[in-house]
Amino acid sequence: MKFGDYIRKGFEVAQLKRDVVQLLAEDKEAFGPALAILAIGGVCAAIGALSLRGIILMPILRVVGFFIVIAIMHFVATSVMGGRAASVSSLFGPLGCASVITWIGIIPVLGPVLAFLAGLWMLVIAVIVVEHAYQIDRTKAIIVVAVPVVLGLIIGLIMSLMVGLSAWALLGR
Numbered sequence: 001m002k003f004g005d006y007i008r009k010g011f012e013v014a015q016l017k018r019d020v021v022q023l024l025a026e027d028k029e030a031f032g033p034a035l036a037i038l039a040i041g042g043v044c045a046a047i048g049a050l051s052l053r054g055i056i057l058m059p060i061l062r063v064v065g066f067f068i069v070i071a072i073m074h075f076v077a078t079s080v081m082g083g084r085a086a087s088v089s090s091l092f093g094p095l096g097c098a099s100v101i102t103w104i105g106i107i108p109v110l111g112p113v114l115a116f117l118a119g120l121w122m123l124v125i126a127v128i129v130v131e132h133a134y135q136i137d138r139t140k141a142i143i144v145v146a147v148p149v150v151l152g153l154i155i156g157l158i159m160s161l162m163v164g165l166s167a168w169a170l171l172g173r
Contacts, residue, residue: 006033009097014100016124025093026090030093030096031093034092034096034099038096040103044102044105046058049112073147083136095126128141
C-alpha cells in the first residue's frame with residue numbers, strides 16, 4: 001500500500017470498521033506510515049496552537065507518548081487481563097493510522113479544541129482495537145485503555161502540585 005492508502009485506512013478505522021482494524025493489525029508494513037501519521041499529527045497540533053517551537057517538539061512528544069501508551073496497554077492486556085499474546089504492532093498500526101483524525105488540530109485557534117474531541121474519539125477507537133487485537137471482552141478492553149489515561153492524569157496532577165508548591169515556596173509564603 002502507498003502512504004495515501006494508509007491515510008484512507010486510518011479514516012476507516014476511525015469509523016470503527018473491524019475488517020480494516022484486522023487488515024492494519026496484520027500489516028507488517030503499517031509501522032512506518034503509522035509513525036509518519038503520528039508525527040504529522042504533532043506538526044498539525046503545533047500549527048493549530050500557533051507554536052513555532054512546537055513544530056519540532058510536538059511530533060517527538062506525540063510519537064514517544066504513543067509508544068509509552070501502547071506499551072502500557074499491551075502489558076495490561078496480556079499480563080493483567082489475560083488477552084492473547086498479540087504483537088504490539090497489532091495495536092500500533094491501526095491506532096497510529098487512525099490518529100489521522102487528530103490532523104484537524106491544524107486549524108488555528110479552534111484546532112486544539114477539535115483535536116481534543118478527536119482524542120476522545122481515539123479512546124473509543126482504542127477500545128475497539130484492543131478488544132480485537134487481544135480477543136478480550138469490551139469491559140476488559142475499556143480497562144486496558146483507561147489505565148494509561150488514569151496514570152497520565154495522576155502524573156499530571158502530581159507535576160501540577162509540584163510546580164504549584166515550588167512557585168508558592170519561591171514567593172515565600
